[in-house]
Each structure stands twice: as structure tokens, then as C-alpha cells.
Amino acid sequence: MNDWLLRVRNLTKIYGEPDGGTIDRTGPRASTNICSQTGAIVACADISFDLYPGEVLGVVGESGSGKSTLVQLLYFDQEATAGEVLLQAVEEGNANLLTLSGQRKRYLRNHLLGMVYQNPRDGLNLNFSAGGNIAEKLIMAGQMHVGKMRERSLHLLAQTEVPTQRMDQTPRTFSGGMQQRVQISKAIANNPPLLFLDEVTSGLDVSVQAKVLDMIRQLQADLGISMIVVSHDLGVIRMLTDRTIVLKHGRIVETGLTDQILQDPQHPYTQLLVSSLL
Amino acid sequence: MGYVAVKGGEDAIANAAQLVEFYRLRGQTAPIEVQQIRTQMRLLVDKVMGEGSLYAPEHAALALKQMEGDVFEAAFLLRAYRATLSRRYYSDVISTRDMLVKRRISSAFRDIPGGQILGPTRDYTQRLFDPAVAEETARTSAQFVDQFASETGPGQPTQRFGKVIDLLSAQGLMRKDARDDSDRRVVDITRDAVKYPAPRSAVLQSLARAETGALMCLGYSTMRGFAAGGHGTVGELRMGDVEVRVTDPNGRKRYIGRLTVTECEMVSPAPPSKKREESVPYLAIGYGLCFGHNETKVICMGMLDSSLRQPNDANPANSQEFTIYHSEGVESYGFTNHLKLPHYVTFQSGLDNLRDSMQRADEIRKRASVGQPEAGVAGAIKS
Amino acid sequence: MIENTRLQTSYNFGFIDESTKKEIRRKLLKAVAIPGYQVPYSSPEMPIARGWGTGGLHVTLSLIQKQDLLKVIDQGSDASVNACSIRQFVQRMTGCEVTTDTAAATLIQTRHRIPEEILTEKQILVFQVPQPEVLRPVERLENRTRQMHAEADYARMWVSLYESFVRYGSLMRGAGYPVKVNGRYLMSPSPIPRWDVPNLSHAKCLYLFGAGREKRIYAVPPHTLVEPLEFEDVRFRVEDWGGLNCSYSGQGDAFLDEIYDAAGVRKFVVNDSNFLDKLRTGEPRPPQRLFRESQ
Numbered sequence: 001m002n003d004w005l006l007r008v009r010n011l012t013k014i015y016g017e018p019d020g021g022t023i024d025r026t027g028p029r030a031s032t033n034i035c036s037q038t039g040a041i042v043a044c045a046d047i048s049f050d051l052y053p054g055e056v057l058g059v060v061g062e063s064g065s066g067k068s069t070l071v072q073l074l075y076f077d078q079e080a081t082a083g084e085v086l087l088q089a090v091e092e093g094n095a096n097l098l099t100l101s102g103q104r105k106r107y108l109r110n111h112l113l114g115m116v117y118q119n120p121r122d123g124l125n126l127n128f129s130a131g132g133n134i135a136e137k138l139i140m141a142g143q144m145h146v147g148k149m150r151e152r153s154l155h156l157l158a159q160t161e162v163p164t165q166r167m168d169q170t171p172r173t174f175s176g177g178m179q180q181r182v183q184i185s186k187a188i189a190n191n192p193p194l195l196f197l198d199e200v201t202s203g204l205d206v207s208v209q210a211k212v213l214d215m216i217r218q219l220q221a222d223l224g225i226s227m228i229v230v231s232h233d234l235g236v237i238r239m240l241t242d243r244t245i246v247l248k249h250g251r252i253v254e255t256g257l258t259d260q261i262l263q264d265p266q267h268p269y270t271q272l273l274v275s276s277l278l
Numbered sequence: 279m280g281y282v283a284v285k286g287g288e289d290a291i292a293n294a295a296q297l298v299e300f301y302r303l304r305g306q307t308a309p310i311e312v313q314q315i316r317t318q319m320r321l322l323v324d325k326v327m328g329e330g331s332l333y334a335p336e337h338a339a340l341a342l343k344q345m346e347g348d349v350f351e352a353a354f355l356l357r358a359y360r361a362t363l364s365r366r367y368y369s370d371v372i373s374t375r376d377m378l379v380k381r382r383i384s385s386a387f388r389d390i391p392g393g394q395i396l397g398p399t400r401d402y403t404q405r406l407f408d409p410a411v412a413e414e415t416a417r418t419s420a421q422f423v424d425q426f427a428s429e430t431g432p433g434q435p436t437q438r439f440g441k442v443i444d445l446l447s448a449q450g451l452m453r454k455d456a457r458d459d460s461d462r463r464v465v466d467i468t469r470d471a472v473k474y475p476a477p478r479s480a481v482l483q484s485l486a487r488a489e490t491g492a493l494m495c496l497g498y499s500t501m502r503g504f505a506a507g508g509h510g511t512v513g514e515l516r517m518g519d520v521e522v523r524v525t526d527p528n529g530r531k532r533y534i535g536r537l538t539v540t541e542c543e544m545v546s547p548a549p550p551s552k553k554r555e556e557s558v559p560y561l562a563i564g565y566g567l568c569f570g571h572n573e574t575k576v577i578c579m580g581m582l583d584s585s586l587r588q589p590n591d592a593n594p595a596n597s598q599e600f601t602i603y604h605s606e607g608v609e610s611y612g613f614t615n616h617l618k619l620p621h622y623v624t625f626q627s628g629l630d631n632l633r634d635s636m637q638r639a640d641e642i643r644k645r646a647s648v649g650q651p652e653a654g655v656a657g658a659i660k661s
Numbered sequence: 662m663i664e665n666t667r668l669q670t671s672y673n674f675g676f677i678d679e680s681t682k683k684e685i686r687r688k689l690l691k692a693v694a695i696p697g698y699q700v701p702y703s704s705p706e707m708p709i710a711r712g713w714g715t716g717g718l719h720v721t722l723s724l725i726q727k728q729d730l731l732k733v734i735d736q737g738s739d740a741s742v743n744a745c746s747i748r749q750f751v752q753r754m755t756g757c758e759v760t761t762d763t764a765a766a767t768l769i770q771t772r773h774r775i776p777e778e779i780l781t782e783k784q785i786l787v788f789q790v791p792q793p794e795v796l797r798p799v800e801r802l803e804n805r806t807r808q809m810h811a812e813a814d815y816a817r818m819w820v821s822l823y824e825s826f827v828r829y830g831s832l833m834r835g836a837g838y839p840v841k842v843n844g845r846y847l848m849s850p851s852p853i854p855r856w857d858v859p860n861l862s863h864a865k866c867l868y869l870f871g872a873g874r875e876k877r878i879y880a881v882p883p884h885t886l887v888e889p890l891e892f893e894d895v896r897f898r899v900e901d902w903g904g905l906n907c908s909y910s911g912q913g914d915a916f917l918d919e920i921y922d923a924a925g926v927r928k929f930v931v932n933d934s935n936f937l938d939k940l941r942t943g944e945p946r947p948p949q950r951l952f953r954e955s956q
Binding site for chain 1: 812813814816817819820821823824826827828892893894895
């Protein structure tokens with residue numbers, strides 16, 4: 001079947017100097033990320049999954065599970081140690097994105113991918129206005145008309161419920177929740193088919209979280225973007241995702257439809273997570 | 279040497295002092311006269327007066343002689359001397375508008391009322407060795423001076439000029455509230471420790487006595503993008519003599535003499551005020567003033583006066599604390615050099631820790647080579 | 662003890678030693694081959710202060726020959742004090758002839774202006790450049806700007822123009838309006854006024870840029886496309902004096918200086934001193950390339 005949007009095979013990231021046995025010495029069974037012989041740290045290994053158009057995939061796990069590393073690798077913020085990442089839109093899914101040149105990777109980031117970070121400072125340039133941040137994304141995708149960019153910025157800010165009169169102010173003065181909304185506006189500005197969200201509500205007040213999550217859900221329904229949502233919070237996963245993968249010590253321990261996983265978790269670790277879900 | 283004995287210390291320092299004095303005199307060349315330093319090294323004397331924070335050319339020259347040309351030590355000597363003097367008056371505010379100008383330029387305009395007066399400057403000469411300087415005699419110097427005097431006529435030119443910023447003000451180009459800075463407290467940094475955020479008077483006093491090289495470093499950093507604000511245009515740079523007056527105990531104004539100062543007014547667009555969203559980038563002044571003839575210092579002072587009004591502790595030149603602490607020459611000279619003092623007690627504790635770690639690592643290695651699985655280090659890291 | 666009291670007082674032709682000249686010429690060729698790209702070079706110290714024209718001098722002195730006719734201007738004027746100092750230095754080190762006549766000069770060293778009169782294929786214009794890195798206002802680290810140029814990653818520069826427009830209503834950029842050269846590299850044309858920027862494109866003469874303090878050389882060869890950065894709906898504009906004319910020559914359509922006379926009265930005068938001289942002699946007006954909004 002070739003209707004997948006994104007295909008990931010054996011994605012692996014190791015820090016330090018591994019040897020042949022490093023992967024076996026780490027993971028959920030060994031209960032560690034650290035190779036006892038070499039001291040190398042296996043952030044994630046052998047991660048494989050497919051993502052379909054319009055689908056929302058959840059990635060859940062605790063700190064150190066490798067979930068943030070996973071999206072950082074997919075967004076080219078970090079270099080992978082091994083693995084294959086294919087996008088249908090790039091050479092009909094025949095090119096391993098991880099082996100592309102820096103310039104081509106940047107092209108993909110500007111045109112096909114969007115990323116929302118946990119800390120807005122990582123996704124926004126606080127020296128520019130909210131509108132300027134969105135313009136940056138549009139300019140990188142080839143838009144050169146100020147009027148049209150401002151129109152699009154207003155539209156996006158309205159969609160993400162940011163007061164449009166603040167378009168020309170720098171997000172430095174905004175609340176955390178509003179900074180996240182600006183980040184989301186920027187990330188979807190050029191209609192990427194694939195959006196990554198890395199713990200996007202974790203730094204926010206509970207009441208604000210609910211609103212932002214609601215907004216994301218609405219956006220997804222309206223725009224049909226495929227998303228990968230990373231969170232340690234099963235509540236977020238439940239609200240946003242269709243399918244989920246559960247990570248522990250850098251490996252996938254369980255995958256399935258989100259509803260099924262929540263109702264009938266198989267792996268003891270997943271059971272632990274679900275049982276602590278309020 | 280076996281150990282540090284208390285008795286040996288006094289002899290050692292006395293000998294060291296004598297030895298350094300020997301270094302100064304052993305060349306057995308003709309003793310330098312203080313007047314020679316004062317007149318032929320005028321710019322060095324001015325630098326020392328500015329950093330020593332005492333207008334006393336004679337003393338500054340003597341300090342340079344005594345310290346074998348070490349400028350940090352000379353400024354230090356002057357500062358310490360200043361601390362012993364009794365304080366009688368604060369002078370009245372000096373009017374640089376009434377300066378008897380010797381040099382006066384503006385980079386902002388090609389021509390200004392009164393003209394661009396280059397004055398005494400090497401700015402437009404080439405830095406090539408001049409062999410004639412090596413061959414000077416009292417006679418050749420006298421000849422030069424006589425010839426110059428005969429070509430230019432008697433007496434010192436006494437010109438007063440209006441200020442360029444007044445032209446800009448008249449055009450409405452200057453920021454409206456530039457003169458009602460709410461922070462107009464005048465403090466005396468030699469009487470009270472500076473607390474941060476410091477009022478502008480404390481900032482300018484500190485910069486006026488700061489080490490020139492440090493100010494140059496920070497000023498340069500604003501020009502290369504390492505700070506907000508700073509880089510502007512020289513509205514006016516002037517050097518000349520100003521009159522000093524004090525009010526005596528009976529309330530009468532007394533003229534006590536003249537000083538040479540250098541002044542710079544940098545102009546640059548003011549940052550938008552927090553109070554209102556002003557989109558017009560009116561001009562604001564970055565001000566610099568110091569004793570004697572030292573242009574680098576006042577230009578950098580002007581840039582830093584601007585950059586420090588956009589506080590941001592991430593950039594040295596936007597941080598009051600960074601700029602003021604680290605440009606204070608006497609303090610930084612002292613502290614950097616204090617590393618030469620014995621520090622063996624703290625060092626010994628460090629050695630102790632190091633030896634402990636080495637021992638632990640050794641044990642781990644021994645156990646590993648014998649084949650025992652190691653839970654210790656990895657376990658420690660995991661938690 | 663190493664002691665040397667001998668003072669060298671004679672200098673190589675053009676002051677710079679021959680092997681350094683060779684190095685600079687090689688770098689100039691590389692710069693011409695890659696229009697707008699900043700080529701690092703040795704930039705040795707000169708007897709003139711950093712920031713006062715050492716880069717321009719490196720280029721001039723590496724190229725100048727005995728038969729060259731040199732013109733040196735600063736802010737458009739031959740009489741400017743620093744132009745005089747530089748001109749004297751080059752004359753002293755080469756014995757070449759000097760001129761104020763833009764049309765007659767073969768080599769022109771300039772600070773912050775392009776002469777009003779059109780330059781020909783027989784002429785080289787050498788710019789003194791304070792800050793060669795066009796991206797410096799948006800990224801202060803050199804290793805990052807180098808990467809940005811390599812990857813043609815110029816978005817931040819564009820956004821800063823957008824922000825300027827939003828804040829001030831125009832693509833206002835102080836000195837050194839950014840341009841794109843030959844469709845590839847973004848370049849700083851040095852702090853020339855916007856008035857001069859269109860003159861860089863498809864010129865007949867060779868433009869060379871020397872930044873001594875920052876140690877970079879770059880070039881715009883003849884017949885090269887140079888485009889000031891602009892948006893589709895917000896275009897690049899040159900300075901506008903609202904129809905003012907020069908108080909001395911009575912003419913306009915040239916870059917004007919604002920000056921204050923002895924009485925403090927504000928006047929406008931043609932900035933290019935040689936151009937002004939020619940206007941005042943009543944000769945036919947020297948040819949210029951004038952640019953209008955529509956172009």
C-alpha cells in the first residue's frame with residue numbers, strides 16, 4: 001500500500017561511542033538507556049511506523065523515553081545515527097530524507113513540515129513581531145507580497161484565537177498560552193502536510209491547556225493536517241490522536257488505536273500509564 | 279625553598295622593592311624630568327588623569343615616572359592619592375557651551391556654523407616612523423616652535439561655538455523628553471557604593487573614570503552587533519578648556535581655574551519609549567566627557583551611554599553591571615592581579631578532591647579488569 | 662640580546678610587499694569570479710587606522726600602476742580630510758598622478774558614494790567598506806552568517822525589512838541597503854545612499870569592495886544584475902528631496918547635502934564635489950544614470 005504520508009524505519013539515535021552490543025544492552029528489558037560497557041546513551045532505537053494523510057499519531061512516554069528525540073530527528077533538529085525516513089511527497093517516497101543535503105532538508109522544513117516546540121522561545125524569534133514570525137515562514141516558502149502575508153497572518157492569528165491587534169507586537173510580552181498560539185500559527189502558515197507538536201501544552205496552566213488543545217483539534221479537523229503529537233500526558237493523547245505509540249527507554253513497547261490502548265492496554269508499562277490517568 | 283616562613287616575608291618584599299627600583303635606574307641614563315613627561319607625553323598624562331579621576335597633570339606625570347610607564351599603576355597611584363585629599367567643594371556645573379575650543383568636529387553634517395575645526399590631531403597622518411623624531415635636540419625643537427609661532431601669530435585662539443545639537447533641536451529632530459529624564463538624581467560614586475539599576479549620574483561618573491581600553495572594547499562591541507543601541511553618529515566632538523567655579527561659604531561664585539576636557543555628543547535614534555507606541559525614531563544624545571584630551575574614551579562613553587539605556591543583561595554593553603564593574607580600571611587591575619597572591623589553601627582542597635576521584639576511578643578500573651560487573655558508576659549516572 | 666636600531670625609511674612601490682600584493686590579487690580574482698561573495702584575505706596593518714580605509718587601500722595599492730590616474734573621495738568630496746590623507750599616502754608610495762576629474766580617473770577610491778557621472782569600462786571603483794557582512798544586523802556571529810550565505814538562508818534579512826516597513830512605513834534601512842547580486846548572494850554595497858544603489862546593476866565599470874578591519878574583499882563585475890531587496894508590493898525607493906535644488910548650482914537630480922551656513926540657515930548642496938564643479942562651470946551636464954520609481 002502506497003497511501004502512507006510518512007514512513008519511518010529503524011530510526012535510531014545514539015550519543016557517545018556504541019559497540020555492537022550497545023543496542024541489546026539497552027531498552028525496556030534492560031531498564032536503561034545507557035550501555036553498561038561503553039557509556040553510550042541510546043536515546044531511541046529501531047523506531048518504525050507509518051503515518052497516513054489526515055491522521056494524528058500520538059507518541060507517549062515519560063522523560064527519557066525518546067519521544068522528543070524522535071520528532072527532533074524527523075524535523076532535522078538533530079542528526080540520526082541510523083534509519084530511514086520517507087515522505088510520499090519527496091521522490092514518491094523513495095528518498096531517505098536523513099541522507100539529504102543540509103539545503104534540501106531546509107527546503108523540506110520550509111515547505112512540507114511544521115514544528116511547535118514546548119518552549120515558544122525555540123520556535124519563535126522574539127526580536128520580531130508576531131506577524132513577522134509568521135512572515136518568516138511565508139518568506140521561506142517563497143511568498144514576497146507584504147499585503148498578502150499580512151492578510152494570511154491575520155487569518156492565522158484569528159484561527160488560533162490571538163487578538164489580531166497584537167500582530168505587530170513582539171511575542172516577548174505575550175502570555176505563555178498566547179506565545180504557543182503564535183507558534184502554532186507560524187507552524188501551519190504555509191499549509192504543511194505534516195505537523196509535529198512536542199509537549200506543546202506542558203508549560204501552560206491547566207485551564208489554558210484545555211483551550212489550546214481544543215483549538216488544535218479544531219484546526220486539525222478544518223485543515224486535515226497529519227500530526228505527530230508528543231506528550232507524557234495521556235489526557236492530551238486521548239483528546240487529539242487516532243493512533244498511538246508508547247515509548248519506553250527509547251523503544252516502542254506498544255502501538256495501536258488510541259481508544260483501544262486506553263481501554264485495553266497490553267504492555268505492563270502502558271497499563272501503568274493508563275491506570276494513573278485521571 | 280622549603281616552606282614559607284613569616285620572617286622571610288618582610289625581607290623578601292623589601293628586597294623586591296629595591297630590585298624593581300634598580301630596574302628603573304640601572305640603565306644610568308639621564309633622569310627623566312617630570313616636565314618632559316608632562317609636555318612631551320601629554321596624551322599619556324591625560325589618560326592617567328582621566329582614569330585616576332584627579333585633574334593634576336604634574337602628579338600624573340610623576341606617577342608615570344615612578345611606575346616606569348605602567349599606566350595601570352600610575353592611575354592607581356593617582357586614585358589612592360585622591361582618596362587622601364580633603365574635599366572642600368563641589369564645583370558649579372561646567373558649561374561646555376562656553377568652552378574655549380581647540381578642536382571641534384561634527385560627523386553629522388558637512389558644514390556647521392563656525393566650521394569644522396580640526397585642531398591638533400594625528401587622525402589624518404600616516405603611521406609611519408619619522409626618523410627626525412629620533413634625532414631631535416633642544417635646538418631643533420626650539421626652531422620648530424619659533425617658526426610655528428611666527429607663522430600663526432601670538433596668543434591662543436579663543437573661540438566659542440554653538441552646539442550642533444542645538445541645530446538639531448531647532449529642527450524638532452531631538453526626542454522631546456530628552457531633557458526631562460525622570461532619573462536626574464545626582465549621586466557621588468566616591469561617597470556611596472553604586473547600587474543597580476544605577477541613576478544616569480552614577481553611570482556617567484563611572485564611565486568618565488573608566489579604563490579607556492575597556493570602554494573601547496565595549497563600545498566596539500556595540501558597533502559589531504553585540505548590543506542594542508550604541509553605534510550612532512558623532513553629533514559633535516570638542517576638546518578645549520572650560521572654566522571651573524565654586525560657590526564659597528558666603529555664597530559668592532569664585533573662579534578657581536581652567537581644565538582641559540574632551541566632550542562628545544553622539545546622536546542616534548532613541549528606542550521607542552515603553553509609555554507610548556511612538557513610531558518616529560527621534561534622536562537622543564549619548565554623552566561622553568572626560569579630563570584631558572582623550573577622544574576614544576568620550577566617543578565610547580557616548581555609545582555606552584546610549585546602549586546602557588536599553589537594558590539587557592545578555593549583552594555586555596547593554597548591561598549596567600557588566601559595563602560599570604568591568605571597566606573600572608583600578609578594581610579590575612587589582613583583582614586580576616590578585617591571583618598572584620598565595621592561594622594554596624583553596625588549591626590544596628582542590629588537589630584533595632582530585633586525588634579522591636583518581637583513586638575511585640582506579641578502583642573501578644581494577645574491578646572491571648578482574649571481570650566484575652559494575653553497578654557503581656552507571657547506577658550513579660542513571661539516578 | 663636581540664637589538665636592532667636601524668630604521669627602514671624606503672618603501673616598496675605601493676607600500677605593500679609583493680607577495681602580499683599577489684595574495685590580494687588572487688583574492689580579487691576570486692571575488693570577481695563569484696559576484697557578491699565575501700572572500701577572506703590577509704588584510705595586513707597599514708599606517709592608516711582600521712575603519713579609516715585600510716581595505717580600500719589594500720585593493721588600490723594592489724592594483725595601481727605608475728600610469729594610473731587616481732581619484733580619492735570621501736562622502737563625495739575630493740577635499741574631505743581623510744580623502745586628502747589617503748591620496749597623499751598613495752602618491753607618496755607610488756609617485757602616480759592624481760585628479761579630481763571623475764571622467765579622467767582610471768582608479769577611484771571612494772568612501773560611501775558612487776560618483777554621479779557615469780563610469781566607463783576603463784575605470785575601477787574601489788569602495789571602503791566598514792561592515793562587509795550584510796547579515797550582521799540580524800545575526801552577530803560570523804560562523805553563522807557564513808553558513809547562511811552558503812545555504813542561501815536569507816529569510817531573517819527579509820523579515821527585518823518587513824518589520825522595518827511595519828514599524829516605519831518604508832523599507833528604511835539606515836546605511837548599506839542590502840542587494841542581491843547575480844541572483845545569488847546578498848551583499849552590502851557599503852553605506853552608500855539609496856540614490857546610488859541602482860547604479861551597481863549592469864554597470865560598465867568594475868566595482869571592488871575592501872573591508873580591511875573585517876578582512877573581506879568582494880566584487881561586482883561589469884554587466885552584473887544587482888537588485889535591491891524589495892517586496893512585490895513594497896518597492897525600493899531612492900531619496901527624495903521634494904524638488905529641492907542645489908543652492909550653489911541651481912540644479913537638482915543629484916544627491917544633496919544638508920548644510921548650515923554661518924548664520925545657521927539650512928541649505929542643500931550637490932554632494933559630489935567634482936560634479937558640482939562641472940555644473941557651476943556652465944559646461945553641458947555630465948552624463949548620469951538616473952532611476953525613476955517605474956524602473
